[in-house]
Amino acid sequence: MTRPLSDLTVLVTGGGRGLGASIARAFHREGARVAVNFRRSREAAEALVADLGPRAAAFQADVTDPAQVAAMLDAIRARFGLPDVLVHNALADFAFNGDARAHLDRLTWAEMARQLETAVGGALTCMQALQPHFAQQGFGRVITVGTNLMQNPVVPYHDYTAAKGALLAFTRTAAKELGPLGVTVNMVSGGLLRTTDASAATPEAVFDIIAAQTPLGRVTTPADMADAVLFFAAPWSRAVTGQNLIVDGGLVFG
Template identity: 80%
Template sequence: MTRNISDLTVLITGAGRGLGAAIARSFAQQGAQVAINYRHSRDSAAALVAELGPRTAAFHADVTDPAQVSAMVAAITDRFGAPDVLVHNALADFSFNGDARKRLDQMHWADIAQQAQTAVGGALHCLHALQPHFAAQGFGRVILIGTNLMQNPVVPYHDYTAAKGALLALTRTAAKELGPLGVTVNMVSGGLLRSTDASAATPEAVFDIIAAQTPLGQVTTPAAMADAVLFFASPWARAVTGQNLIVDGGLVFN
């Protein structure tokens, strides 16, 4: 089964700002109904809804809490119908600042667990809430947001990268299990994005160094990442599942 993007209802976690907001804009521009999940970014989520119009709405939930996720999905279903697409973009509090990062000898399991709770736990909770709908209609699209730091840990953010590595594993195992239901599960992995709240602490010189190392000579933007997410939800990706697409201007060849 394939569906046009304009026929889809899309849930985007962590969509009140940054990359999530860019993804919401891309889906809205293609006519989809867009559910904007936020945890703390209430005002920016409301502003995004006002910008994008009546086929969008904001829904509060902490994705680490399965009860909140279930309540959010119920509210989305009341408003738009059950989501056909999950884009799991939510990120635990994090700042891409290489100088301020914890070194390995300062790292504790709790640091990794905190990142994994949102990256992996949040994805799992959303899948639990959405799988019955996917199964009932024989269709679903799941896009998880990863990182090219797994292929090229140019800055060793141990906690963040470990959690995204676990999320990639879940991408592949979920693709195997959900495929018979008509559900595809894929990951889009960006490099350092210019710019989001998480990358705001990155010195401008670092952006310039990365841009110089890419074949395209530029740092990836949230809008460019959003284009790749849109592809996995589109009819053109109907036979693609369990894959990790790196979107970083060619910094990493995979």
């Protein structure tokens, strides 16, 4: 079963700003109805949907909390109908600042667990909540957001990278279980993006170094990532599941 992007309702977790906002804009551009989830970024999320218009709306929820997710889906159902596509982009607070990162000798399990709770726990909560809807209609698309730091940990952000590695594993096991329901589950992994709130702390010289190392000679943008996310929701990817697409200008070969 395939459906055009313009026929879909899409939930973007952590969609109020940064990469999430670019993903929301990309789906909206293609005619989809977009539910923009936010946890704390109400002002940014409401400004985004005001700019996009009536096919977009903002919904607050902590995606690690099943009760909040259920209430959010009730509100989305009332506005657009339940989501056909889940883009799990939500990220626990994080800044890509190599100088301020938690080094291995003083990294705590609490820091690791905080990243895992949002990356993997948020994906689990949202997928569980949407699985009955996906099963009923025999169709669903789940896209998770990863990182090329798993292939090239040029800066050892232990907590963030470990959480994204676990999310990739969960993406693949979920693809195996949900496939018979007509659901594909894939990951899109970016490099350092120019520029999001998380990468704003990265020195400009680092962007230039990365650009010089890529075959395309430039750093990936949030818009580049967002367009790759569209592929996994579109009919063209109907036979693709359990995959990790690296979008970083060819910096690493996955």
